[in-house]
Structures are given as structure tokens and as C-alpha cells.
Amino acid sequence: MMKNKFSFEHFHILKFSVRWTLLILPIAIAIGSTVALFLWLLNWAIHFRFSHTWLLYLLPIAGVAIHFIYRSVGRSSEKGNNLIMDEIHQPGGGVPPQMTPVILITTVITHLFGGSAGREGTAVQIGGSIAGMFSKWFKLNELDTKIVLTAGIAAGFGAVFGTPLTGAVFAMEVLTIGKIKYNALLPVLIASVIGDLTVSAWGIHHTLYHIDILPKSDYVLSSYLPLDILLLAKIIFASALFGLASYLFATAVHKIKAFFSKVIKTQWLIPVIGGLIIIGLTLVIGKPDYLSLGVDGEYPGAITIPSAFHLGGADTWSWLWKTIYTTLTLGTGFKGGEVTPLFYIGATLGNALSILLDAPVSLFAALGFIAVFAGATNTPLACTIMGVELFGSEYTLFFAVACFTAYLFSGSSGIYSAQRIAVPKIFIGNKV
Incomplete structure (x- = not known):
């Protein structure tokens, strides 16, 4: 009886793993490719402004353009990362597909004219938007959609920084303080790893950092625990x-x-x-x-x-x-x-x-x-x-x-x- 139970349970584990791998692969590749395009455009915009410093003086006009882009086609995309998180907590109107091009374009505009901002929010929104679009194409139910959106966050984050394990854990940890939902563990890890590999395949490289070797100290706890x-x-x-x-x-x-x-x-x-x-x-x-x-x-x-x-x-x-x-x-x-x-x-x-x-x-x-x-x-x-x-x-x-x-x-x-x-x-x- 235990043997039958074991076989039955592990058959469903195998089925779950294969299903989610096949579901996540195209989503993560699409997200990774879009993030790669975004990083390339962002790098171009930043260095173009370096050689055309006068663009900073057009920053107010760029801000007006961003405002009207969201007013005309952005719709609920204005909520950004919070919209994706809300959809995972309590599904509503869904994540609009236009979020990807809108946030990509407006972020590049911000940096082209000297605005001080980052890139994680854009990558996460790209991930959530593309994941939401695939969810509708695959006609997933509410629970699966939540997992796919979480995987989209992981793929976007892991791809933009070149930190796949961080991306997976971040996607699960950021939603709720003090609680991690492990039902998305395998999908988010697959998504983050594939998203990162896709960015690398497109020839996009991340900045490398280095910590110098620390000198030995006399202020150690003991010879058995060399902690300064x-x-x-x-x-x-x-x-x-x-x-x-x-x-x-x-x-x-x-x-x-x-x-x-x-x-x-x-x-x-x-x-x-x-x-x-x-x-x-x-x-x-x-x-x-x-x-x-x-x-x-x-x-x-x-x-x-x-x-x-x-x-x-x-x-x-x-x-x-x-x-x-x-x-x-x-x-x-x-x-x-x-x-x-x-x-x-x-x-x-x-x-x-x-x-x-x-x-x-x-x-x-x-x-x-x-x-x-x-x-x-x-x-x-x-x-x-x-x-x-x-x-x-x-x-x-x-x-x-x-x-x-x-x-x-x-x-x-x-x-x-x-x-x-x-x-x-x-x-x-x-x-x-």
C-alpha cells in the first residue's frame, strides 16, 4: 500500500514538474529576450546622453511626454510593480499587455534625458506583463495565473541583474512580509535561470564587482571560530x-x-x-x-x-x-x-x-x-x-x-x- 502511495505521489510530482517546465520555458525566453533588448536600449540611451549633455535640459519635456503616454495608452500600467503584486494577491482586471512596451519606452526616455532611476521595476513589469499575456493564451486558472505572474517577476529580476537564484527567492519573498509561498518554487527557479541564460545568449553582460581579501585580525572569537x-x-x-x-x-x-x-x-x-x-x-x-x-x-x-x-x-x-x-x-x-x-x-x-x-x-x-x-x-x-x-x-x-x-x-x-x-x-x- 505504501508502495502504491509512493508511486502515485511521485507520478504527480513528475507530471507537475514536466508541465511547469514546458509552461515556463517559452515565457522565460520571451521575458529574457525583452529584458535583453531593454538593457541594450538603456545602455545606448545613457551613453548617448553622456555625449550630448544638453539633453538634461529637456528633462521636463520628457516628463510631460511620459505623462501623456500613460494617459493615452498606459491605463492601469501606471501602478507598475504594485499592479502585478495586487494581481497575485487578489486577481482583478489582469496585467495589461501594453505594460511591456510602455514601461520599456518610458524608462529609456527617463534615462535618455538624465532622470535618476533604476531598471529593476521595468524588468519586473516586463516579466509580469508577458507572463500575464501567456497566461491568457494558455487559458490558465486563477491559481496557475498567480504562479505564472510570480515566475514572471523572477524571470525579469534574475535576467536584469544576472542573479537567477536571487530572482527566484525575491519573487516569492517580496509579495508578503514574513511569509513565502513554496508552491511556486520550481516555476520561479526555472523562470529566473532561463531568463538569465537568455540575456546572456543575446550577448548582454552584467557589471562585475569585487571585494578585496580582508587582512587577518587579532580580534577573533577563538581559534575554533575565526570570526572578527x-x-x-x-x-x-x-x-x-x-x-x-x-x-x-x-x-x-x-x-x-x-x-x-x-x-x-x-x-x-x-x-x-x-x-x-x-x-x-x-x-x-x-x-x-x-x-x-x-x-x-x-x-x-x-x-x-x-x-x-x-x-x-x-x-x-x-x-x-x-x-x-x-x-x-x-x-x-x-x-x-x-x-x-x-x-x-x-x-x-x-x-x-x-x-x-x-x-x-x-x-x-x-x-x-x-x-x-x-x-x-x-x-x-x-x-x-x-x-x-x-x-x-x-x-x-x-x-x-x-x-x-x-x-x-x-x-x-x-x-x-x-x-x-x-x-x-x-x-x-x-x-x-
Whole structure:
């Protein structure tokens, strides 16, 4: 009897695996190919602006164009990542197919004219939109549609950053704080891996980062556990600040959006004002380092994410300037993601704190890179894995300490309003 039960159960496991592999393969390839096109266009737009710096002065006009694109054809796509998350939580009108071209075009426009934004949001929306379209073609039921949309998030995220395992865990972890639904485990892993492989097959390469080898320390716990306790204490302190930086970013984005929506009744004027403020800030600061993505430098010696991994590669307040630029960009209606700016904020803050705490620069830049992201998205597990995928496994413990601490200190804030709370971070008496 046990043998029959075993055979029956594993037959259905095999059937489940084959079915979802066949379902996810074309979806992930389509998402990976579209993300590859997006990354190519984004790279072109950024470097075109580098050689045509006057384009920054057209940023207000670009903002108006983005506003009317969404008004005319975007429809519910304006909700972005939150729409996809809402559809997974509580299916409604579905994810519109036009979300893919609309977010792709408007994100490229944002970067072409110097807006400070990222690319994760675009990739996730591409993934969710394409997944939703395939779901309708395959006539999937509600439960399967939820899984496909989650897999779409994984494919988009894994493909855009070259971190397939992170993409899979992120897609499951980001939906609900304190709860992961494992029924999507196999589909999201397949989707994220195939999406990443597809981007690589198209010849798109990701930025590589490196942590220098740490010198040996006398402050170890014991000869059996060679853990530098002084360095660990510094990491915990810095990670609490990373969490507060996450809180500042998430709160600022929501507050700026709410403020302008309340004060300015003519909606197309909001991106005009946002664009003018960014132009003014750039003229006052005297350098364009906080515009656009922040991965490549517009000139030799510019402050970028890679430069933050080296001594002198960031200013003391670079993280704050990037916070201001990006929250203004996204809060006034320009499009793109939040994650790459969060990488920039974390890496430059880590650089500044490494000097203050007399700590390894590249390590603290890497910790800030993943920890500020963990706090802002409430995804400490995914971000710990990202640390391993991007920087290697040698400092996994430090990655986990940084991400978990930042997650805690970011409070109940988050950049995704559709993210739900299943288990609160802390309980105070009988209250959250």
C-alpha cells in the first residue's frame, strides 16, 4: 500500500514538474529576450546622453511626454510593480499587455534625458506583463495565473541583474512580509535561470564587482571560530544605518508623490517641476554624478557604484544626494526602478562608513549595496543570496547580518505599497 502511495505521489510530482517546465520555458525566453533588448536600449540611451549633455535640459519635456503616454495608452500600467503584486494577491482586471512596451519606452526616455532611476521595476513589469499575456493564451486558472505572474517577476529580476537564484527567492519573498509561498518554487527557479541564460545568449553582460581579501585580525572569537568580533560589531552598527537609509528612501518616495499630487492639480506639471528641480540641483552641485543609473561614469573620476568599492570613490554625502535625486525622479512621475539607485545609495554610504569606522572599503560598499536594498524591499533572504551571487560566498555570514539588521531597522516602510504583512517584524505587547 505504501508502495502504491509512493508511486502515485511521485507520478504527480513528475507530471507537475514536466508541465511547469514546458509552461515556463517559452515565457522565460520571451521575458529574457525583452529584458535583453531593454538593457541594450538603456545602455545606448545613457551613453548617448553622456555625449550630448544638453539633453538634461529637456528633462521636463520628457516628463510631460511620459505623462501623456500613460494617459493615452498606459491605463492601469501606471501602478507598475504594485499592479502585478495586487494581481497575485487578489486577481482583478489582469496585467495589461501594453505594460511591456510602455514601461520599456518610458524608462529609456527617463534615462535618455538624465532622470535618476533604476531598471529593476521595468524588468519586473516586463516579466509580469508577458507572463500575464501567456497566461491568457494558455487559458490558465486563477491559481496557475498567480504562479505564472510570480515566475514572471523572477524571470525579469534574475535576467536584469544576472542573479537567477536571487530572482527566484525575491519573487516569492517580496509579495508578503514574513511569509513565502513554496508552491511556486520550481516555476520561479526555472523562470529566473532561463531568463538569465537568455540575456546572456543575446550577448548582454552584467557589471562585475569585487571585494578585496580582508587582512587577518587579532580580534577573533577563538581559534575554533575565526570570526572578527570587532569587525562584526562595526557591520551591525553600519547595517542599522543602512536600514535607516532604506526607511528614508521609501518614505521620501511616497511623501513626494503624495505632496505633489495634493498641491498641484494639473498633473502634467508635476514632472515639469520635478525635472526643473533636478536640473537646478545638478547646476548647483556642479557635476552630473547623481543622474541616471549610476553604474557607468559620465567622465573619468565620476562617482559610480563600481567606484564606491575603492577608497576615495565616493563623497561623504553621495548617498544622500542620490536619495534626493531618485526620490524626486520617481515621485514626480518619471519611470524606472528603485533598486539600482538603492545599490548606489548603499554602496556609497558603505564607502563613507568604512572611513568613519576604519573598516574595509570594498566589504562595506558590498554590504551597503545589498543591505539598503534588503531594507527598502523587505527581502533579507533574497538580498543575502544576492551578496553570494555577486560577491562570492566567503563573507556570507556578514551578508546575512547586514541584510537581516537593515531589514529590521527599516521598520514597516517599503517601496512597494502592494506588499502585504503576514508576520510583523516585531511585536510590542499585543500590538505590532
